[in-house]
Amino acid sequence: MKKSTLAIALSLAGLVLGGCNDATNSSSASANAKPQVEASGTQTAQAQDFATFSGQFIENLWQVAPTWALYSGYHKYDGILDVADEAQRAKTLAFVNTQREMLQAFDTTKLSTSELIDYRLIENLLNSVEWEQTRFRAWQWDPSGYNVAGGFAQIINEEFAPLDERLRSVVSRLENVPAYYEAARKNIDNPTLEHTELALLQNQGAFSVFNDELVAKVEGSGLTDAEKTLFKQRFDAAIAAINEHITWLETLSNNLKANGARDFRIGEALYEEKFALDIQSGMTAKALYDKASADMIRVHAEMARITKEIWGKYFTEAMPDDSKVATRMLIDKLSAKHVKREDFVDEVRAQIPELVKFVNDKQLITLDPNKPLVVRETPEYMRGYAGASISAPGPYDKGGNTYYNVTPLDGMSDESAESYLREYNHWILQVLNIHEAIPGHYTQLVYSNESPSLIKSLFGNGAMVEGWAVYTERMMLEEGYGNFEPEMWLMYYKWNLRVIANTILDYSIQVKGMTQEEAMQLMTEEAFQQEAEAAGKWRRATLSQVQLTSYYAGYREIYDFREELKAKAPESFDLKAFHERFLSFGSAPVKYIRELMVN
Structure with missing residues (x-):
């Protein structure tokens, strides 16, 4: 089925919240100020305080999780590639503890229903991040969590700012690619074979982002000569780092095949805990x-x-x-x-206007014609998980394209393609x-x-x-x-x-x-x-x-x-x-x- 950008962002929370560079702390002076809820005296004043807290919470979160911010359409920290090392995990947990203390200072009986739901969502997010970091610990056993391609692709392909501005973010972000993969290799311990093989496949797909086309964009851009030289140095270092990581993953995969690997199954206790945090349905x-x-x-x-x-x-x-x-x-x-297999993507594209017409004719819901939906072939770095998915812009980038990613069948054998087409x-x-x-x-x-x-x-x-x-x-x-x-x-x-x-x-x-x-x-x-x-x-x-x-x-x-x-x-x-x-x-x-x- 699918993984929307929202869903991707949520699934990335445990890893993306691995911390931030020191530079991201420069604008967080107000993060430690407790909301003055007791002094407000009225529900209206508390609501104002809670709104202030909510806005500051989001800003503080983006400082801790700049890649998640990028996926959400918030581009203030695009130039920061967070490196998930031990020090940054400590910063993440410090963020959780500080924000939880501030949240718990509110009297929930004085919040409106809508505000109380926001309260519960923030509470659940903090609990999820802490659980991911300290209990689930996928950052140790899931190598597929480490792949820099998606964030760079988001900056390069989405026209949320002038190209030169976005390329400067790329240049800045490239600096940490070697450290990113070095930290990944230090983190990975007793991984599953399945996640290791996925990591290998998707990191090989990273070269669909780090390619000659990107180099040509920089060369033809308005960046200064010094910026272009810096890009070349960092680009070459990033390519070397990705190749080194791919080689390391290949060796790791072979060792796991030969000597056995951790079971991918998480068991009943962890499953029920994750279900409660992720689904929030009120049932087990x-x-x-x-x-x-x-x-x-x-x-x-x-x-x-x-x-x-x-x-x-x-x-x-x-x-x-x-x-x-x-x-x-x-x-x-x-x-x-x-x-026909060669017409699969085109057929998907052709059916969209028919669905729009039916919804409009039946007056089922109002569709905004100014919010574009673009059917495209799934980018290579995203393949290997689902055959169709939606990549949607975040609430900060409402005018951005929503992509309907459809994986073509040209990589399949005739037998596999026929089976797939009979299913769809x-x-x-x-x-x-x-x-x-x-x-x-x-x-x-x-x-x-x-x-x-x-x-x-x-x-x-x-x-x-x-x-x-x-x-x-x-x-x-x-x-x-x-x-x-x-x-x-x-x-x-x-x-x-x-x-x-x-x-x-x-x-x-x-x-x-x-x-x-x-x-x-x-x-x-x-x-x-x-x-x-x-x-x-x-x-x-x-x-x-x-x-x-x-x-x-x-x-x-x-x-x-x-x-x-x-x-x-x-x-x-x-x-x-x-x-x-x-x-x-x-x-x-x-x-x-x-x-x-x-x-």
């Missing part, structure tokens, strides 16, 4: 797993019903008694209808585009950037973000997209089974020790996935934890909330109004948006 991971298991049975029944309804349209022989066998046969038959067949490719683009991730992230609360926009909840995208898939079909064609609904349920299976799969692998063979059986036999898709999902489940549950967790919360409101006032319920009000609160956890909408 085990409870969500049980809910998904029950939902899989329900969806199987719906698919069996549709299969029985249209079986005679595609087969002359009698339908098998085993409903899953019959459904699998029908899905296989329908999956042969798909785009005529019907499911449309559902994918709903999810990623219109009115899914792209639309939600545009609205999130317009939220009056910067806290809710910046520190959003992954389950809400993913859940919205999954919710829109069903909502669009309910509103008539696909003309209620049973084939579309059958394929939708197949797609929805992936969301359900994601939760079952992730929990089963990370907590219950599910093997690759068992995982493949779940995905291909119970969720009707193609071999290539299932293999890719297994790989993804070995590289991440909990994130795969966010789709189902958020979807169920949003859909159930909508149905609850409809049941209370069926005659007056306005779907467009619900969508726009729901999205107006940024990317806050669904349980908090519910509070705001019912109060």
Whole structure:
């Protein structure tokens, strides 16, 4: 499915918050001043104090996490590449402790509902950063967390400032590349093989950013001769540092293959802790797993019903008694209808205007024509994780492009490409585009950037973000997209089974020790996935934890909330109004948006 820039930023928090250069502390004089909440005497005064604290908290955070700031569209610290060494981890924890003390000085009973949600989001962020640093410690065992390419690509490719200004940030940022990778190698201890191999693949892809095109941009720029000379020195040193790191990763990977490596599974205790911090749904991971298991049975029944309804349209022989066998046969038959491999990216691009027209015609939500969506081939340094994703500008850069990254199939064998295309067949490719683009991730992230609360926009909840995208898939079909064609609904349920299976799969692998063979059986036999898709999902489940549950967790919360409101006032319920009000609160956890909408 996807990883939006917001989601990337959140997943990077544990590493990006590895600290800052001393230079970033120059403007943080007010960071240690406690909010004067007790002296205010009124809720209005406290609200003003909390707003001041929130704004200063964000500024202090960006000083500690300049790369996260860059991804969020805040460009004051673009020239700083943070080096995650021991001293900087100590600075991060000092930041957490200072900000937590300031936060706890507020009387939460005097905050408004909206302010209280911001309070909880800040509190959860601080807890997450501390947990990542001291308990989870992925900075030790996950080498894929170290890759400088993304930040440089963001500066080079996004036209948020004149080219010369951005190139000066590049020159400044290049200075720390050798130290960055040196610190990475010192940090890495007892890594997993899976994350080591991903690190190798993605760092090799860094040369799609550090290339002759960048050199030519600098040479043709308005930088001074001295700046161009400095760029050349630092660029050459960065290239050498990346190559050195790649060689080191190759050696490390070979050693891990020969001698064994740490298990990528994190176990029940860490999984439940991470789930509580990341999902914020109010239920345990085990409870969500049980809910998904029950939902899989329900969806199987719906698919069996549709299969029985249209079986005679595609087969002359009698339908098998085993409903899953019959459904699998029908899905296989329908999956042969798909785009040619060389047309995959172009077909995605062509479907976007059709989705825009449907949403506008049905008045489902207001789309801003001034917020561009650009379909592009996934940059090489981002490949190897997901086949489609959204890279959205942060709330500081609302006018920037949102990129729909689609990985072309030219690197696949004919067999793998055919399997992939059967998975993303005529019907499911449309559902994918709903999810990623219109009115899914792209639309939600545009609205999130317009939220009056910067806290809710910046520190959003992954389950809400993913859940919205999954919710829109069903909502669009309910509103008539696909003309209620049973084939579309059958394929939708197949797609929805992936969301359900994601939760079952992730929990089963990370907590219950599910093997690759068992995982493949779940995905291909119970969720009707193609071999290539299932293999890719297994790989993804070995590289991440909990994130795969966010789709189902958020979807169920949003859909159930909508149905609850409809049941209370069926005659007056306005779907467009619900969508726009729901999205107006940024990317806050669904349980908090519910509070705001019912109060």
